[in-house]
Amino acid sequence: MSYICLVCQSEIDVDLDRNLIQCTKCGNRILLKPRPPALKKRVKAI
Template sequence: MVYKCTRCKRPVEIDYQYSGIRCPYCGHRILVKERPVLVKRVKAE
């Protein structure tokens, strides 16, 4: 799963075997999940 670092804005691939979650580029610990650009529309009834 691909995440994005909130400090350096680079995409980060998380390895769940590793116990700590940090950006490998800047060491920041806050990552957000990348959302798809595609918008899903649902017809309301």
């Protein structure tokens, strides 16, 4: 599964088997899970 580093914005593949949760470029341990844009529900005006 790939994550995005909070500091350098690079895409990282995390190895959960060896419990390595760290950016390979900058060493940061805070990673973001990419999510699709949220869909807003539109309601008709009365």
